Amino acid sequence: MSYLKPLFKHPRLPKNKLGYTLKEYEGSLSTLCAGCGHDSISAAIVQACYEMSVEPHKVAKISGIGCSSKTPTYFLGNSHGFNSVHGRMPSVATGASMANKDLLYFGVSGDGDSASIGMGQFVHVIRRNLNMVYIVMNNGCYGLTKGQDSATADQGSKSKAGSINPFQAIDLASMAIELGASFVAQSFSGDKQQLVPLIKAAMQHKGFAFLNVISPCVTFNNNPGSTKSYDYVREHIEATSTLDFVPEMPEIKASYESGQSTSLALHDGSLVQLNKLATDWDPENRISAVNALQQARAKQEILTGLLYVNSEWKDLHGVLNTYHMPLNRLDESDLCPGEENLLSINASYR
Amino acid sequence: MKPTNTQNPEYYHKVVDCQYACPAHTPVPEYIRLIAAEKYTEAYMVNWESNVFPGILGRTCDRPCEPACRRVRVEEEPVAICRLKRVAADNKGDVKQYMPQGPFTPNGKKVCLIGGGPASLTVARDLAPLGYEIHLYDEQIAGGGMMRSQIPSFRLPEEVLNEEVNYILDMGIQTQFLTYVDSLKSILSKNYDAVFVGTGAPKGRDLPKLPGRKEGDKFIHIGIEWLAGVAFEHNKSIGKRVIVLGGGNTAMDCCRTSRRLGGKEVKVVVRSPFEDMKASPWEKEDALHEDIQIIDNHVPLSFEVLNGKLIGMKFQKVKALYDENGKRSLLPTGESDVLIEADEVLIAIGQENSFPWIERDLGLEFDQWNMPVVDKLTFQSTHPKVFFGGDAAFGPENVITAVAHGHQAAVSIHLFCEGKNLRERPSPYTNLVSQKMGIHEWSYDSGIAIDQRFVVPQAEKAITLKDRKKEVELGFDVQTAFKETQRCLNCDVQTVFTADRCIECDACMDVCPTSCITFTANAEEPELRQKLLVPAENHTQDLLVSEGLKTGRVMVKDEDVCLHCGLCAERCPTSAWDMQKFLYSVTKAYQMPEPLPQISK
CATH class of the missing domain: 3.50.50.60 (FAD/NAD(P)-binding domain)
Structure with a gap:
């Protein structure tokens, strides 16, 4: 088995604004099963960061435990990383963000890591609207321990061994909207055309950006009867919209049909260009987003695309009104006002 | 585009750039792997079956394979194919046992x-x-x-x-x-x-109309005739100052031979610019290394003879101009003509x-x-x-x-x-065999070495210039040869794609180190070439296009810079990709029963 990637690259590989090629955003060779959906998501993250000309040293990847949580090794090899305790990625991410708010935080988790052992952490990080991209690589099973049903496995889904899952599934996207996540999207590892712009928009969103990505487990959950297999997902996929992320303000073109095309502005003025496919859906309205999700579920469809976005809410730093500089960059001169100042402060209380 | 017809043996043949470029289509990667496995005898026979003179060609071939080597497209230098061939010849064992054994039953013709x-x-x-x-x-x-x-x-x-x-x-x-x-x-x-x-x-070309040609005849020789004279030991010496006319490999052989027969000041004078000379780059290098001066942009005007003795040649200085089609013309620079002194002149300006x-x-x-x-x-x-x-x-x-x-x-x-139609020629011998040994194991060495090309050692100039029979190149030792073999990208191990097994998980596209694979909507070739992850701009290299896939897309692989590292097949969950060794042996009148010996450990 190959364990090293060849160092040669395509001689005409394009470069981004920083002069980097896609290669500079890759990680080591994946040790996940061949064909794992997680590898596609890793590749989508690589593609998004490359296209956004992100400086690799300004990114931190934080994960918990599980197949999904191994993936940070396989992308952004030149960025910071922290592989934490099972289900505790949100705590570590919160701590890191508190210390240095200048980094871009990628939280990578799985359905077990987020919907089971880490549910408590998941809920609270949403409540706090931490400024991060939270990706759940959702395959509906515990791949690392041979494919037992996870909490996101759909009721009635058949496992590789043939048993039918008797329990209701936790719908992470609905839950995130319910809990007040300010950016919620759903996608499929096999659809990079949708996933890459979603990741780009999530990176640019200031606040908690949640991406629930269906990612088939080729080894344990890609069998007929499973609702998380490549074939099932492709047959039941339904998109809210086709979308494109535009990092800067574009010229307004009249070619979009009215009523079909919408632009959503994010905090920094960048735009998410949507070409709506679903009717009666407004991505800035929580009720409409939840409705769309529930309707899709009733039709046994998997609704993908951008579901909900709110650019008004403040993120955790905004709520706490923290200092404009990252805390880890404050040195003694910033933190200690000096004897003279201390005396005058003290004097003011006398 | 229509799905690629890989049943046509010429498709995969073309992917093996070195073999395709070789006029005799020697299966280069096959013998390079045999050399790596220390199977020099077998490596020799793979060559012998195809090019008949491995030892000779391993020293003297014009190497059309090397500029074609895929390595040139991902780094700078090709694999030293020619000198590896020599390694097989130098280290072989008893090869005769594998050759057709006579006496043969006469067929009466x-x-x-x-x-x-x-x-x-x-x-x-x-x-x-x-x-x-x-x-x-x-x-x-x-x-x-x-x-x-x-x-x-x-x-x-x-x-x-x-x-x-x-x-x-x-x-x-x-x-x-x-x-x-x-x-x-x-x-x-x-x-x-x-x-x-x-x-x-x-017949070596002459310059019969150049003034002084007749008068100086005793001191003026035709290159190939003179070389033959040396080989058959009729010519044993030459004057101290020699002019060699011409810029091809014969001129290089003439000047270097002159250095060994007593030529001290040997000058190659050529009409064209240095870069345009027909001689192989390594031949020019070797000549320069032996203190031979190469004077370019000089057109011969006359042989200068004084008292029945050649004293030199006159040349006109020119410069090369190229029109928009790249056609060259040599225009006089207007500088005064140059006299180069010489005792003898060798004319090596082509043969007929x-x-x-x-x-x-x-x-x-x-x-x-x-x-x-x-x-x-x-x-x-x-x-x-x-x-x-x-x-x-x-x-x-x-x-x-x-x-x-x-x-x-x-x-x-x-x-x-046999009274048959000469145009109905038998097909080439071909074979396509999977190299899969386990889930992620290949029977070829799929790792990609990043070593630069190794240099072939040469004997000391002081020794080689004294003895015209002393071979200059020493050949690779087996250790260096092994390292050089590892630079080969095994282009004959083909990436074979079976569309109906593909589940479109994109794993191959994501892992490919040289971004060769793209899943996309089909289009006509010019458009499709532009739609790939990296546009396929090298039109001499084909696209491998699959049948339609479930989502309606097609898999398109640009063969241009594929490293044949097998990662696409390793990361494929359904074996839609497989690495299969393609063997192509040109049609021959007598096809050896076992055209290429297998590696047996």
């Missing part, structure tokens, strides 16, 4: 070969095992043709030449050396079933065919340039019994081209003698 060079010898090798009685005529003292008379011993030791020529002659070829054939009519009257003409391009011995009333047509009319596919002349090959067929080329001609001419002669 007689074939005459005129000329004993590489083309004729190839025909002899291919026809002898089929039972043909073969008569070979050559004017020289032994077989080998220009390989003996024109390639100096410091590049090709006589033992190597004799050994490989004798492998063929020992197959029961009836030779008549020191016999100049002066009439094709008399040969045809001997009732041969077929006659093959492999007489090369034996010459057929004074072929009567023009035999039904064998000649064209306006006095060249025989020869069919490009069958090598048959307009006289059905007479076939041509090597330089004699279409003008001067090189040894490996002569071998390629020889194989095809032998096929034609065999078909002709």
Whole structure:
């Protein structure tokens, strides 16, 4: 088995604004099963960061435990990383963000890591609207321990061994909207055309950006009867919209049909260009987003695309009104006002 | 685009750039792997089956394979294919046991070969095992043709030449050396079933109209004639100051030989700019290394003779201008003419065919340039019994081209003698075998070495310049050879795609280190080439397009910079990708029963 990637690259590989090629955003060779959906998501993250000309040293990847949580090794090899305790990625991410708010935080988790052992952490990080991209690589099973049903496995889904899952599934996207996540999207590892712009928009969103990505487990959950297999997902996929992320303000073109095309502005003025496919859906309205999700579920469809976005809410730093500089960059001169100042402060209380 | 038809053997053949570029289509990666496995005998036989003269070509080949090497497209230097071939020859064991073993049962047919060079010898090798009685005529003292008379011993030791020529002659070829054939009519009257003409391009070009040519004749020689004189030991010395005219490999051989026969100040003077010289870059390098001065952009004006003795040559200085089509013209710079002093001059400005011995009333047509009319596919002349090959067929080329001609001419002669249609040629021998040994295991070494090309060591100049028979290149030692073999990208191990197994998980596209694979909507070729992850701008390389996939897309692979690392197949969950070794052996009159020996551990 190959364990090293060849160092040669395509001689005409394009470069981004920083002069980097896609290669500079890759990680080591994946040790996940061949064909794992997680590898596609890793590749989508690589593609998004490359296209956004992100400086690799300004990114931190934080994960918990599980197949999904191994993936940070396989992308952004030149960025910071922290592989934490099972289900505790949100705590570590919160701590890191508190210390240095200048980094871009990628939280990578799985359905077990987020919907089971880490549910408590998941809920609270949403409540706090931490400024991060939270990706759940959702395959509906515990791949690392041979494919037992996870909490996101759909009721009635058949496992590789043939048993039918008797329990209701936790719908992470609905839950995130319910809990007040300010950016919620759903996608499929096999659809990079949708996933890459979603990741780009999530990176640019200031606040908690949640991406629930269906990612088939080729080894344990890609069998007929499973609702998380490549074939099932492709047959039941339904998109809210086709979308494109535009990092800067574009010229307004009249070619979009009215009523079909919408632009959503994010905090920094960048735009998410949507070409709506679903009717009666407004991505800035929580009720409409939840409705769309529930309707899709009733039709046994998997609704993908951008579901909900709110650019008004403040993120955790905004709520706490923290200092404009990252805390880890404050040195003694910033933190200690000096004897003279201390005396005058003290004097003011006398 | 339509799905690629990989059933056509030429598709995968073209992917093996080196083999495709080789006129004889030697399976290069196959023998390089054998060398890596220390199977030098087998590596030699893979070569011998295909190019007949591995030891000779491993030293002297023009290497059309090397500029084609895929390595050039991902780094700078190609694999040292030619010198690895020599490693196989240098370290081989008993190869004779694998060669066709005579005596062969006669088939009652007689074939005459005129000329004993590489083309004729190839025909002899291919026809002898089929039972043909073969008569070979050559004017020289032994077989080998220009390989003996024109390639100096410091590049090709006589033992190597004799050994490989004798492998063929020992197959029961009836030779008549020191016999100049002066009439094709008399040969045809001997009732041969077929006659093959492999007489090369034996006439060196002269400069008869240049002033002083006649007066200085004693000191002016034709390059190839002079080299033959050296090889057969008629010429043992040369003046101290020598001018060699010409910029090809013969000129390089002339100047380097001069240095060994007493030439102290040897100058190559050439009309064209240095970069445009026809000589192979490594030949020029070797000449410069031996203190030979190469003076470019000088057009010869006259031989300067004083009191019956050559004193030098006059040249006009020119510069090269290129029009928009890249066509070159040499314009005088206007500077005054230059006199270069010399004791002797060697003219090595090209060579020509010459057929004074072929009567023009035999039904064998000649064209306006006095060249025989020869069919490009069958090598048959307009006289059905007479076939041509090597330089004699279409003008001067090189040894490996002569071998390629020889194989095809032998096929034609065999078909002709069997009364069959010469245009219905048997298919090449091909095979496609999976290299899969386990889930992620391949039977070839799929790792990609990033080493730069290794340099072949040379003997000390002080020693080689004293002895014209002392070989300059020492060849790779086996350790370095091994490292060099690891640079080979195994382009013959094909990425074979089966569309109906693909689940479109994108794993191959994500992992491919050189971004060759794209899943996209189909389109016509020009558009499709632009739609790939990295646009496919090298149009000499094909696209592998799959059948339609479930989502309606197609898999498109740009063959251009594929490293054949097997990662696509390793990361494929359904074995839609497989790495399969493609073997292509050119059609030959006598196909060896086991054309390529397998690696057995």
